[in-house]
Amino acid sequence: MKTLFLIRHAKSSWDDSTLDDHERPLNQRGKANAPIMAKRLQKLGIKPDMLFSSTAQRAASTAQVFAEHLDFLQPKISYDPDLYLASAGMLQDMINKIEHSLNIVLIFGHNPGLTLLVSQVWGLPINNIPTCGIVSLKFGSSTWEEASSQLPSGATFDFPKNSSSPISFSEKN
Secondary structure (H helix, E strand, O other), X not given: XXXXXXXXXXXXXXXXXXXXXXXXXXXXXXXXXXXXXXXXXXXXXXXXXXXXXXXXXXHHHHHHHHHHHOOOOHHHOEEEHHHOXXXXXXXXXXXXXXXXXXXXXXXXXXXXXXXXXXXXXXXXXXXXXXXXXXEEEEEOOOOHHHHOOOOOOEEEEEOOOOOOOOEEEOOOO
């Protein structure tokens, strides 16, 4: 079984208009929300095999916070420039190529690609993954190649302003 966590970067700052989009840091809300969301995964006992992150400052910072809370060594985070503003198709191709020995994977990226991936490729009724939102997908397959092109057997959706349990989606057949 494969489990994929798609995580949109935490809220970024627009305070410095001279910064390139790629270099924008987290703002105060982002710095507060990232540990909150990471702790939610920590409470679930999530032990990732790999973290992949966009090279954008806001995504990399979010990934580093999650790594710290999930006892994942930060130097082992894989930073991929292709994840920066990747389309749904690019994300699906990337997932397709994940090493088969990895079973629990977190990907830190951006909209609209993440939302389009879960809504159009996997048919989840999610119109927008907000900043620091997490979509968890479980696949009953032994390879990421199979997982990237099949419907998940289960999925959840959580985000910082959600005060209840993560939203669960019934199993897909």
